[in-house]
Amino acid sequence: MIAKQCVMRNLMQVMGAVLVCMLPLMLTSSLINTYLLTTGKVLVPIVLYVGSIVFLVLPLLYGVMAFLSELLLVGNASILRAFDTLASVPMYLRSMRIGVCVFVRTVLWLSIPFGITTAYIYMVVSGNPEMVGTPEFFPMMVSQAVGLYTIVSIPFMARVICYLGAYPLMMRDPNLGAWQATKQSVRTLKGHWKAMIVFLVSFLGWELFGIWTMGIGMLFYWGYLLSSFLIYFQIVEQGDAFPPEKHNMQ
Numbered sequence: 001m002i003a004k005q006c007v008m009r010n011l012m013q014v015m016g017a018v019l020v021c022m023l024p025l026m027l028t029s030s031l032i033n034t035y036l037l038t039t040g041k042v043l044v045p046i047v048l049y050v051g052s053i054v055f056l057v058l059p060l061l062y063g064v065m066a067f068l069s070e071l072l073l074v075g076n077a078s079i080l081r082a083f084d085t086l087a088s089v090p091m092y093l094r095s096m097r098i099g100v101c102v103f104v105r106t107v108l109w110l111s112i113p114f115g116i117t118t119a120y121i122y123m124v125v126s127g128n129p130e131m132v133g134t135p136e137f138f139p140m141m142v143s144q145a146v147g148l149y150t151i152v153s154i155p156f157m158a159r160v161i162c163y164l165g166a167y168p169l170m171m172r173d174p175n176l177g178a179w180q181a182t183k184q185s186v187r188t189l190k191g192h193w194k195a196m197i198v199f200l201v202s203f204l205g206w207e208l209f210g211i212w213t214m215g216i217g218m219l220f221y222w223g224y225l226l227s228s229f230l231i232y233f234q235i236v237e238q239g240d241a242f243p244p245e246k247h248n249m250q
Contacts, residue, residue: 013067028052098170
């Protein structure tokens, strides 16, 4: 409730900050689609996509988390905080290190539900090879695969989201290493795995709303989700000391 009120009071700023983070990915996706249609080559688009995530999206995510943290602590913040990581080389490198650590851990955990979904598709295709050539096979398989992956990935996403606590930890302690910060974040939320599953499921309605609004609502969804997580992390970390103490968020 605190996060929702804070986001609603500063809706345009929050949506603008999330858009700043997503914009490089959106522009890159447009270039990738054009390149694929004209050349048919796959390697260059993959490099561009991963490069945009590592060198732009992840550093900007650090800035967005700093913006949301200040918004929750102080009550107001400048959207320019989202660009803080681009202001100096040391901060940019620090944001990229934590971003890469979270990204690698995310890929590793989400490869498990991806493998389960792939195995399911293989079993269906090998068990009913005559269905492959039918018109209804592809849309049916896509809907089943998406549904299965969505359900199976929820407990793994609950694990992944625990790593986001590394951002406020590194903001408060610039000397803390990126890998150490992710481990410390998981230790802080140890025993809260089921609560994180419930946390993620509670946002499914907002996620569907974001998809239904052709992606515009996703700007609110991500701002609300990240703000709620930051508050939850502070409550777990500080307990009775919540509301959180005001730290220097660098």
